[in-house]
Amino acid sequence: MSQQLADRINEVLMGMVIEIKVPAERRIFLTVSADNLLDVIRKLRDDFGFYHLSTISGVDTVKNFEILYHFANSQCCITVRVVIHRENPEIISICELIPGAILYEREIQDLLGITVKNIPDPRPLLLPDDWPAGNCPLRKDWSYQAPEEKIPGEKK
Amino acid sequence: MKRIKIPVGPQHPALKEPISLRMTIEGEVIKDADIRLGYNHRGIEKLAESKTYIQNLYLTERICGICSHSHTTCFAQGVEALLGLEVPKRGLYLRTLVAELERIHSHLLWFGIAAHEAGFDSLFMYTWRDREVVMDILEIISGNRVHYAINTIGGVRRDLDNSQKGRILEGIEFLKKRTGYYTNLGTTEPTFVARTAGIGLLPKEKAISLCAVGPTLRASGVPSDVRKDDPYAAYSELPFDVCTADTCDVLARVVVRVKELIESYKMIEFIIKNLPSGDVKVKAPRRIKEGEVVSRYEAPRGENIHYIKSNGTDKPERLKVRAPTLGNYPATIEMLKNGYVADIPLIFAAIDPCICCAERFVEITDSRGYRNIITMNEIKRRYPSRHINKDYIWPL
Numbered sequence: 001m002s003q004q005l006a007d008r009i010n011e012v013l014m015g016m017v018i019e020i021k022v023p024a025e026r027r028i029f030l031t032v033s034a035d036n037l038l039d040v041i042r043k044l045r046d047d048f049g050f051y052h053l054s055t056i057s058g059v060d061t062v063k064n065f066e067i068l069y070h071f072a073n074s075q076c077c078i079t080v081r082v083v084i085h086r087e088n089p090e091i092i093s094i095c096e097l098i099p100g101a102i103l104y105e106r107e108i109q110d111l112l113g114i115t116v117k118n119i120p121d122p123r124p125l126l127l128p129d130d131w132p133a134g135n136c137p138l139r140k141d142w143s144y145q146a147p148e149e150k151i152p153g154e155k156k
Numbered sequence: 157m158k159r160i161k162i163p164v165g166p167q168h169p170a171l172k173e174p175i176s177l178r179m180t181i182e183g184e185v186i187k188d189a190d191i192r193l194g195y196n197h198r199g200i201e202k203l204a205e206s207k208t209y210i211q212n213l214y215l216t217e218r219i220c221g222i223c224s225h226s227h228t229t230c231f232a233q234g235v236e237a238l239l240g241l242e243v244p245k246r247g248l249y250l251r252t253l254v255a256e257l258e259r260i261h262s263h264l265l266w267f268g269i270a271a272h273e274a275g276f277d278s279l280f281m282y283t284w285r286d287r288e289v290v291m292d293i294l295e296i297i298s299g300n301r302v303h304y305a306i307n308t309i310g311g312v313r314r315d316l317d318n319s320q321k322g323r324i325l326e327g328i329e330f331l332k333k334r335t336g337y338y339t340n341l342g343t344t345e346p347t348f349v350a351r352t353a354g355i356g357l358l359p360k361e362k363a364i365s366l367c368a369v370g371p372t373l374r375a376s377g378v379p380s381d382v383r384k385d386d387p388y389a390a391y392s393e394l395p396f397d398v399c400t401a402d403t404c405d406v407l408a409r410v411v412v413r414v415k416e417l418i419e420s421y422k423m424i425e426f427i428i429k430n431l432p433s434g435d436v437k438v439k440a441p442r443r444i445k446e447g448e449v450v451s452r453y454e455a456p457r458g459e460n461i462h463y464i465k466s467n468g469t470d471k472p473e474r475l476k477v478r479a480p481t482l483g484n485y486p487a488t489i490e491m492l493k494n495g496y497v498a499d500i501p502l503i504f505a506a507i508d509p510c511i512c513c514a515e516r517f518v519e520i521t522d523s524r525g526y527r528n529i530i531t532m533n534e535i536k537r538r539y540p541s542r543h544i545n546k547d548y549i550w551p552l
Contacts, residue, residue, distance in 0.1 A: 026386050031447075054461045074384075079463075099366055100487075103482060103485060111201075127194060145463070
């Protein structure tokens with residue numbers, strides 16, 4: 001059944017699909033380019049009823065960044081994958097189509113350092129206000145070094 | 157009228173996580189609300205990348221102290237899908253049994269808090285006393301009251317014998333009777349209905365567009381439940397209905413959860429009476445070849461989703477967790493808008509993370525810089541009875 005749905009999605013999205021996979025029943029993985037993201041999501045929402053965005057996952061693959069939009073309806077859970085460059089990590093906001101995406105977009109901005117264009121509310125979500133710029137905890141090349149603990153007045 | 161900003165939070169003894177709510181109010185009406193997170197960010201996703209799959213099972217269990225089983229199940233079934241493992245049926249049934257018992261304990265806990273926030277403290281004490289019954293059952297099964305640690309990759313860690321089955325059925329019989337009493341009390345008690353009806357409205361379209369999940373979404377009339385839509389564990393074989401209500405207010409959220417309690421009792425009785433025989437687990441290899449999986453689970457608060465990417469070693473490349481409460485925050489802001497300051501605790505409690513109970517102060521600064529400090533108890537004392545709607549139809 002999911003295979004049929006995947007075939008129909010492939011047909012409707014005509015040429016915008018880079019790759020479509022059905023690894024299991026009720027799971028579809030779809031890869032599209034960043035330029036087509038809004039069109040793809042609009043089509044998925046209006047033609048296939050994928051209104052519910054479960055979450056957005058950002059993955060650092062060392063070479064690139066992958067952003068995965070997990071949508072669900074009552075039949076299937078579809079993951080839309082977008083690959084973006086590591087040098088200039090930018091993605092367009094989908095809040096105009098899915099208003100519920102705002103917290104997830106703020107989260108990937110914080111933790112992966114990806115700029116989300118047109119985001120209605122660009123404030124940090126999880127990191128503190130005085131967090132040093134350029135520190136993106138979920139990037140693979142970031143590691144945490146706990147500062148040496150010093151107790152004032154202790155023996156040398 | 158001049159708009160004033162008041163902070164609620166971030167530190168609050170009764171919250172499951174510290175959270176800061178900033179309300180913009182005009183008189184007593186909330187015009188805008190803002191939520192700030194991050195006070196309890198523990199970096200679990202980063203930590204998970206340096207732990208093995210088995211260690212991560214115990215790590216994910218500690219994401220939540222109430223629905224701990226939901227995260228381990230979600231993680232374990234994702235890893236099992238990556239490995240292509242077939243979990244024995246008895247294992248899946250036992251996993252589902254603990255999941256439903258957890259839902260009962262979570263909903264009873266929530267019901268007590270909602271009753272307390274509505275000013276009905278005897279109901280709070282009743283539900284929390286009865287919750288001890290289900291906590292005892294969980295302890296009989298797993299040895300633990302909170303972090304059950306019953307899941308393992310490939311099945312469950314403990315089996316069930318006949319004397320345990322008897323104890324579970326006895327407990328469920330008692331809880332069924334009590335829940336019947338609560339349904340009656342909640343639906344006929346005029347003060348409780350008056351306090352919850354018409355408060356925290358979340359229209360159906362808003363609930364869908366803001367991607368709300370779980371009982372919050374179902375209380376706005378959307379029959380969406382991962383257990384039905386995307387059956388995992390043993391849910392494809394269990395008899396149950398998706399519970400909804402269509403009044404979109406706090407009362408509807410109470411109704412949905414009470415109905416879900418009754419469905420859970422039904423499922424547990426079915427599981428105990430039709431428990432398949434055989435093993436409870438299979439052995440799982442430690443290394444996992446490259447792959448990725450999306451695992452979904454209906455936690456007591458709504459859809460829980462894990463994305464796991466493996467890289468051929470015994471540690472995951474990436475683990476992304478989205479717990480249901482985060483999905484409900486945008487909807488909470490919508491519920492708070494145009495509500496009253498006095499309703500903040502009730503509305504916030506209704507999605508299940510709760511601002512409640514203890515002393516908390518609200519600082520109001522007016523245009524002349526005059527400061528006035530009001531305690532939470534004072535706010536509660538001023539609960540107005542202006543929400544009584546005579547045309548209200550009870551949704552049951």
